[in-house]
Amino acid sequence: MRALLNRILYELVWWLFRPFGRSIIYRTAPHPLREGLKLDPSQPVVYVLSSRSWVDYFVLDRICKQLGLPPPNRTGSNFPTPERAGVVYMPALLETRVRTTDLLRVIETGVATKSFEAQIVPVSIFWGRDPGSETSWFKLLFADSIQAGRVRKFFIMLAHGRNVFANFGLPLSFREQMDKGPDAATAIRKLTRALHFHFLRARTAALGPTLVRRNVVIESLLASPGVQRAIEQDTAPGQTPDKVRAYARKCAEEIAADYSTASIRFLERFLSVVVFKRVFSGIDVRGLDRVREWAQQYEIVYMPAHRSHADYLLVSYSLYHAGLVPPHIAAGVNLNFWPVGGLLRRCGAFYMRRSFSGDRIYTAVFRAYVDSLIQRGYSIEFFPEGGRSRTGRLLAPKTGLLSMVVEAGLKQTTRKVLLVPVFIGYDRCWEVGSYSKELRGAKKQKESAEGLLKAGKILGRSYGKAYINFGEPIALQDYADRHLPDWRAHFVSTDQDRALPDGFKRFVADLALENARRVNAAAVANPTGLAALALLSAPERVVSEDELVEQIGHLVWLLKGNPYGEHQHIPEAAPRTIVDLSAAIARIARVPHPWGDLYGISARDAVALTYNRNNIQHLFAIPSLIANFFRTRLLLSDEVISTGVRALYPFLRTEFFLRWTAEETEAVTRRWLEVMVQLGLLTREGDRLRRPDASQPAYSTLAMLGRVLGETLERYCMTALLLAEERRSRQELQRERFEEDCRLLAERMAILTGRDAPEFFDKALFRGYLNTLIEIGLVADGGERGLIVDPRIDRIAERSQELLSDESRQMLLQLLSRRKQPDPPPSAEAA
Incomplete structure (x- = not known):
């Protein structure tokens, strides 16, 4: 009689739910659900719901049918099958620990049947995403709760039916869980305990702790x-x-x-x-x-x-x-x-x-x-x-x-x-x-309601x-x-x-x-960032279409050949698609030409594009440095390249927050060299590496790769040359004045070369270089005596010039020779 009444009540609730069920909006996790769960279609599925709720069951049924999962069924005393999934309520599972139930008999039969296997999937249904709080009676009535009865659940459904979240746990093997205990009763207790903690953790992750007023x-x-x-x-x-x-x-x-x-x-x-x-x-x-x-x-x-x-x-x-x-x-x-x-x-x-x-x-x-x-x-x-x-x-x-x-x-x-x-x-x-x-010196606009309206x-x-x-x-x-x-x-x-x-x-x-x-x-090498790297590294910021596509292809393959990190992400790997996607967003102009179209960018838009380049510049720091070693050399040995990378790596690590330690640089350099050889950017000749001839397409890619760090290496060289000059002058060198001199030198060089790139003379970058020089012992902070420069800086300043183009080196030396020293402070007698 009780079973008949229960069946009648179930049918009544199902018919009442139907008009509301279509209006329910849900999200699921993992997403996409079917691929995330990776269920074995040859094995039965048993869903375990966190609370005894027919409404939750109806929502689960709808989700499974719409997303292609085995739909749940009230199996009673029958075993689930691959075609007919079962559903169990957590309270009913907990009940088996204190008394014998029909569910317990089914589980014990499954344990005894060694050939029986099933996939147990815990499912939490959250209505409204409210963790609960000490507030009004309205929330106490309408906020979701695992203790909610059928009447209250109806009101919860009305209030939060358009904001439902279903969290599916990864499937557990029934046979593995049962084999953990010496007998069926112990195994069931362990399983219910594991599921109980799973539901508690899932609730905390989705809703957070209870809110306090x-x-x-x-x-x-x-x-x-x-x-x-x-x-x-x-x-x-x-x-x-x-x-x-x-x-x-x-x-x-x-x-x-x-x-x-x-x-x-x-x-x-x-x-x-x-x-x-x-x-x-x-x-x-x-x-x-x-x-x-x-x-x-x-x-x-x-x-x-x-x-x-x-x-x-x-x-x-x-x-x-x-x-x-x-x-x-x-x-x-x-x-x-x-x-x-x-x-x-x-x-x-x-x-x-x-x-x-x-x-x-x-x-x-x-x-x-x-x-x-x-x-x-x-x-x-x-x-x-x-x-x-x-x-x-x-x-x-x-x-x-x-x-x-x-x-x-x-x-x-x-x-x-x-x-x-x-x-x-x-x-x-x-x-x-x-x-x-x-960056050009304008005052930062204060956030306000007026600014918010303008931002519209x-x-x-x-x-x-x-x-x-x-x-x-x-x-x-x-x-x-x-x-x-x-x-x-x-x-x-x-x-x-x-x-x-x-x-x-x-x-x-x-x-x-x-x-x-x-x-x-965890950097994302997005299309605009990759296009920015290639375009901003081109002479005059103009490059032919075929060359641009080829260079972006090499950048993608460099990242694939030696990923910077386990979670590095490349959203789009097709070079031509990358060009097409980034052209409109970055305002890249396409110029028709009988010999092949050209891509270019204006000076104003180039400034904006440096932002995208700087997001992912660090991914190419080491291969770009290697490419720069070949700027003035045709052949180099692995040892010479590794020594050069090791010498400059502390500066790169400070500026770009690179993940490798100094001890790892040699192994990292060798991996990059292998990838560059595989891509044809370098070739081996005996125990040395050779750059491509100027007539080969790979030469332009190697040159582009070297220019990725062009401005960075110029700043390093400026810092070293200024320090060497100040050391020879034997005058007291105060840190603040030196950083400002570095900034002024970079600013002047940017103006004379027509670079509309205020980040080139960012004072914070020179501060970082100086910190690194102090860490490696080439400069000491003498407090009131100012900076104390090691004589080895002369050799470093000389060698750093080899990484610059002829034009940059000549202009930098000219600027230093014509530099006007600041007026000395007035003496006490003059005062």
Whole structure:
């Protein structure tokens, strides 16, 4: 009788569901689902749903039928077959641990039947993507919950039917799971335990921890020991603690996010329909399946490259679309303006000032907030560079916020912390025009509502594709085990005043550099970047069509022959398609000619294109350097080439955040030489390598490859020649003045050669070269005495000229000989 009533009720619910079922909009993971699961069609499938819900079952049935998976069936006491998949509810599976049920009898029969095998697929259905929060009765009624009954589930379906996410776990082998236990009962207990943890981790990855009301967060910050100590220390004589505490509250309210799933859903729809659909032809995201796996085991801290204001929108948008909870994002307080500031805050942004120095209260509150995010299990995103790159290269990372994250992460005892580098690139960055103006000296425009309205003009333009690639992560605790001895004695201790371990500051700095290297290792060699490399390396920025296609083909094959990193990505490998795709976006002009069409780019558009080139220039740093050795030499031995690469590699590694250590350079050089020989860019003659003759097509490709690093090598040469000249003058050399002299020399050379490339004389690059010279011992910082230059710099300055073209070398020497020295400071007597 009970079974009959249950059947009647099931049929009634099914008919009630039908009119609503067609309106349900769902996303699935992995994507694409059928290819991601890789089910064996010869074996039966058993779906395990996380909760006992007919509505979830109906949604699963619809997904399977639409995406070509075996549809689920209520099998009762029958075995599933390859044609007829089964479905089991997790509560029913847990019930078998306490009493004998029909399901238990079926499982025991399957265990006893040695020939029986099945694929167990855990499935979590999430309605509305709300992790739950301490809010109104409305949310308590309509928010999804695994404890929801049939009536409440009906209301949940009505409220969130257009925002359903189905997470499919990878299939488990029934036979392997059953063989893990000495008997059927033990094996079933192990299986249910594994599935139970899987559903918990999947829920955490998709929804995140339970949300805490913002006022509760703020009160907990003010009550934290670090903030209390700061309030005590900052209370000056005659000043009341209440006034200092009021300032601390103001800081907390300025910083704290106000996370709202409704706001995230609104922003996702707005970006989908209004912004990204009009601006980008597509968003190419790589590595999401790996991120989903990590999110079930670790607390994730995303550390992306920073190219554009679109970066944080794209990362959160892509994660949300993939069924992962968007992170809390550290945003500059300059973005906290109406109406954007409040919306971003509700979408997870927490605001930070550019500088904390001298403000003990603000520092303590911000540190406590970062601590609370890590301790509560929220994922975090911040940009280690501190600001957007104006040149397209990675900027030297800043370590202030990273230091707080590392300290909080190493104190975490529940789940380990994973730092995930993220490469972000664009076929065309929408801020590149303003970047060029800022590099020429224009003042950065302050973010405001007025500027937001002006930015609306980008909606009428096409910027090609955006690219996101999640790189190889760093497990924080494991990394500390290798590089920060005895860290547990400092961070696991409950003593709040315990000092940081020796070497902590250096550890954080090295960690920041390692993340930058992993970001570059996940670089995306997109069509515009490859076209930019070839065109900007052509004389006068004009090249024939056949030559351009051939050169881009060689660039692609260089990357395929010796991939820079495991997660390096080439979206398009056909050279002619690359030219066609990039022509419109990069404004590459096609000039008809009877002997073959030409491709060229104007000086103005060339400046914008340097941004794309700089995104991926590091991928070709070593082969370009090798090509430069053949600028004035016809034949060279492997040993001479390896020695040359080894000498210059420290400078390349600093500028481009290259991933290889100095000890690996010889092996890396030999691999590149093998690939270049295979592609015909070099040929072997006995124990030496020979460049192609000038009449051969491969010669123009080798020359183009050498010019990829042309401006970089010119800057190296400028720095060495200036240092050599200053050493001979025996005058005191102050670092700041020397860096400015380098910049002025590069600026003058750019003007005289007609280069409209303000990034060529970026002062930060010369600062990096000088840091490297100090690290390798060719320059010493003598403090008040200024820089002390080693005599070996003369030989380096002489040898560096061999890497320049005749025209560049002649102009550089002329500029140095005609350089006007600054007027000496007035003497005391004259004063």
